[in-house]
Amino acid sequence: MKTSTQQPTIGIVGQGAVGLLAASQLALRHLPCHLLTRDPALSVLVLNFRQQQQEHSLLLNCHKPQQPVQLLLVPVKAFSVGQALQQWLPSCAADADIVLCHNGMGTLELAQSKLQSGQKLWFASTTHGALKSGPHRLQHTGVGRTVLGPINALACQSSPPAALLAAALGPLEVVTDILPVLWQKLAINAVINPLTALLMVKNGELTKPQYRRQIELLIHEFCLVAQTKGQTFDPQTLCQTVLDVAANTAGNFSSMQQDRALMRPDELEFITGFLLNAAAEAGIAIPAHQQLYQQLRAVKPA
Ligand SMILES: NC(=O)C1=CN([C@@H]2O[C@H](COP(=O)(O)OP(=O)(O)OC[C@H]3O[C@@H](n4cnc5c(N)ncnc54)[C@H](OP(=O)(O)O)[C@@H]3O)[C@@H](O)[C@H]2O)C=CC1
Ligand SMILES: CC(C)(CO)C(=O)C(=O)O
Structure with missing residues (x-):
């Protein structure tokens, strides 16, 4: 479901380094998202974001979205993917785009088994570097790029969420075979x-x-x-x-x-x-x- 301004509801799992990098870059481009954190009492995260010698003070939204999440970014460690999907897929639209983003391999079958039949699974592989040096401090330590590709059959037939991913973790390249x-x-x-x-x-x-x-x-x-x-x-x-x-x-x-x-x-x-x-x-x-x-x-x- 889209908001009145047609901006899809974006959810980012956790408040880790890559998730905060994505949320910060979206915020700087006036594209709001929801950080889906473990702490239900947290409504806003105050973040000092350092990027290319510039400091930005950001307020990141941690409220649970009122609308179904249309784009779910899952930038968690590989061993957390199953539990993260279990927890956050119920907040997603039946036709949501789900984007895994982690190092290592071996999560794809598990992730596919958890999706509803209309949900699209993607993988974003990034070479950006981000360092969280405290609960309120994030540094963009290495400017990299991200490659996005489809994982399940439905994603292969759909348009990728390229514009939003490019804003969050670009420059972005979209490929048909991510393997x-x-x-x-x-x-x-x-x-x-x-x-x-x-x-x-x-x-x-x-x-x-x-x-x-x-x-x-x-x-x-x-x-x-x-x-x-x-x-x-x-x-x-x-x-x-x-x-x-x-x-x-x-x-x-x-x-x-x-x-x-x-x-x-x-x-x-x-x-x-x-x-x-x-x-x-x-x-x-x-x-x-x-x-x-x-x-x-x-x-x-x-
Ligand atoms: N940092 C970097 O520069 C880069 C990292 N990567 C890869 O990207 C992935 C993410 O990295 P990074 O951001 O550093 O990892 P982090 O561990 O910093 O971030 C993941 C965050 O997600 C949280 N989380 C996990 N499961 C849930 C859940 N169910 N609900 C809410 N929050 C959850 C974790 O919380 P908790 O700690 O409580 O589990 C943690 O805060 C990793 O695979 C990493 O190897 C790839 C390129 C660069
Ligand atoms: C590319 C490399 C090795 C950069 O440190 C990395 O992805 C990691 O540390 O996990």
Whole structure:
């Protein structure tokens, strides 16, 4: 259902870094949305949003929407997707656009099983960087881009919610097949995240020659698994892509490093774990990823 001004009701799950980035950029473009938070008593979030050396004081709306949500953005950790959909899909219109946005893979079947038959499922893969340094402070740490693609059959036949996604997390590219994008992001996260989390270093450390052999091995194994799912990558090019991301985000800690440093749950099961499951299904051994997984789980058991 649309409001009188024809602006669809937008809901953003949570008040995490990516969700607040999306809400802030919408607010700066005078496109209001509802933050769907865990705290039912919270009506407004006061946010200091820092972007490109500019500080913005924003008031973000946390009221439960009166109208069914037409566009639901779900920028939560992969392990929260099932519960987030369970909680917030009842607030959505029967023909709503639902947009997942997370690192890792392995949530798509679960998400599809929770949707009503008229709801469209999309995935937005973003390279933006956002850091929440306190409950009221968000910094846009890296200007990136977002690729949006359909997941379920209905989304494949529908127009994408491109204008709103572009306002929230643009520049936006819309693709008809998002899987190659998700697999490439998986490769980046399957190398940078576990290594930085194990070594407790910033991403840039991995550009040093001493890590080159291990990264090449991880990428080689990744390519074998991806191939079994119909995703073909050139190992050398992919290795260079991973090193470029590490160099471009040299001063940042990866999300997995931050999660482990702060003793929060991490996305290892949806990154390395997903890869290990796919390898097992295909009967392929990927010892370099297996070892990383075991080392990380030994440091903090699942
Ligand atoms: N931050 C970044 O720069 C980037 C992050 N990503 C990926 O995007 C995803 C989101 O990242 P990020 O924003 O950093 O993650 P956060 O953990 O900061 O944000 C997710 C937020 O959603 C909340 N949440 C989860 N489930 C619900 C629910 N049912 N109802 C209400 N709130 C809920 C969480 O609350 P609670 O903590 O209480 O569970 C948390 O505050 C991750 O997969 C991440 O790897 C991708 C690119 C960049
Ligand atoms: C690309 C990278 C590795 C940037 O830090 C990331 O997505 C993450 O930290 O989760």
